[in-house]
Amino acid sequence: MSRIGNNPIVIPEGVTVDIQENLITVKGKLGELSQPYSDVNFKNNDGIINVINPSKTKDSNAKHGLYRALVNNMVEGVSKGFTKELELVGVGYRATNQAQLLDLSLGYSHNIVFNIAPEVKVETISAKGKNPRIKLTSHDKQLIGFVAAKIRSFRKPEPYKGKGVRFVGEEIRRKAGKSA
Numbered sequence: 001m002s003r004i005g006n007n008p009i010v011i012p013e014g015v016t017v018d019i020q021e022n023l024i025t026v027k028g029k030l031g032e033l034s035q036p037y038s039d040v041n042f043k044n045n046d047g048i049i050n051v052i053n054p055s056k057t058k059d060s061n062a063k064h065g066l067y068r069a070l071v072n073n074m075v076e077g078v079s080k081g082f083t084k085e086l087e088l089v090g091v092g093y094r095a096t097n098q099a100q101l102l103d104l105s106l107g108y109s110h111n112i113v114f115n116i117a118p119e120v121k122v123e124t125i126s127a128k129g130k131n132p133r134i135k136l137t138s139h140d141k142q143l144i145g146f147v148a149a150k151i152r153s154f155r156k157p158e159p160y161k162g163k164g165v166r167f168v169g170e171e172i173r174r175k176a177g178k179s180a
Helices: 058-079 141-153
Strands: 016-019 023-027 032-036 041-044 048-052 082-089 094-098 101-105 112-115 121-125 133-138 164-167
Touching: 016 041, 023 058, 032 058, 048 058, 058 141, 082 141, 094 121, 094 133, 133 141, 141 164
Parallel strands: none
Antiparallel strands: 016 023, 023 032, 041 048, 082 133, 082 164, 094 101, 101 112, 121 133
16 A cells, blocks of 8 residues: 555646646646656545545556656645755866756767757856856756766766765765785
């Protein structure tokens, strides 16, 4: 039995939810998201959505909490939005953007030019004496997580000096170097 799946989803002001047979669509001030679903049912009661698990099979039990979390993230995304910040740690590591093109200088022989999806807004922050930062904002939590993970994969933080692209606030497990 899913504890997450039993929690109700409260719909804030200005958000509309359209439940069809196998598709749920959420519209808000920041955008519109839709998600296909199966093995569960949704019930809308005056601004509160409940996820109902009709059959207690192993597959539907697994999807009960999953679809509740996905729809909750959709509702939160179209009303508030999501933000992820990445930090470039290393000498000479730089990031600039022109509209949706992100230009990264990460110590390779060439710059990495990454085209970011139009649903994600990108902003680069460079201050003297601080590590460059990349700020991503979007209404789609899955997409922003995918884009942030892809940027991080260009130069993952290494355990000896801690250089690389990391999330702001991420703790890197450091290793000791050679002992003399």
